[in-house]
Amino acid sequence: MTDTRTNEEKVAELMALMPKVPPAKFVKVADIPWTSFPGYEHCAMFKILRIDPETLGHTLIFRYRTGIGAHRHLSSVEILSLGPGKWWYEGEGSAGPGDYTYEYAGAVHVAVTENDDWGESLIISKGPLQMINEDGTPGMVIDAMSYYVAAKANNAVAHLPADPFSVG
Template sequence: MTAPGSAYKIVNVPELYADEIQRYGVEGKFVSDEDSPWVPFGDNAAIKHLAFDVRNNTFSNILWIKSPGVIGTHKHRGTVVMLCLEGSVRYLEYDWVAGPGGFIYETPGQTHTLVTDHPDGVKLFGWLNGAIEFYDEDANFLETCDVWWYINHYESYCREHGIPINKELYI
């Protein structure tokens, strides 16, 4: 492989399916830090919603646990990809701790309990597919959170606080 070109200009690349892409394609999105509020998620956490894809039951966000704490036991019904941005995080069920830059990949069917022991908590960027089922300390089912739950979480908060709903989050 050769190095990518270094021209500092827009290059018009030939496209065989330009008409189809024009008719059916969806442009990429950009969400700045100011474009999405921190929405409370329990007493010690908040979520900054970044993307909702209803066709694939996929959603993206930054989860912020503000100080040492736990996000209860949950089971993923899809793949989850996370990157630790700040602080540290671990699962009670595993023997590793992720710090800034740590990459976490979770597969469907896994059950675990997310914990941060860091004095400043943790911020995790996540790209999540499928539902997440939450359970109490006795393994009783509590709630399912899927893309529709996350949309409702975001839109309800915006309506309650007079914040315009950002359509750039919907992909």
């Protein structure tokens, strides 16, 4: 027997079997104000785009230049360099506009930017990072809550759910 249903009818039937999920979330990134990175106002700013309430991972646009200092990733990180210019980790490689970088949990490094220029990257972090003090001791831990608190104080969270840490 030939199935006489239209593609639209077939899709509707399949969709009825699928669990209900919220619609896609569209964010006007240009409308989000830049927020200074706590303690590193001279060399880092961000726009937080999303917080995963289950893992506390987060997605941000990060604007940076030389000066952030040593840090340790406590979870893996994915970076898409947006530009302009180049940045690198001493002894690890470099990235420019359009380049992708994957950083493993536990990685420790210092970011350097070309000519001390500002760069921007899309960062998808699976969790927090920890700054390393100049004397080599562990410094502050920066996580999704840290970014959220700073962004909220800067009126830069209107695009996020009222409680971005609530699951369900």
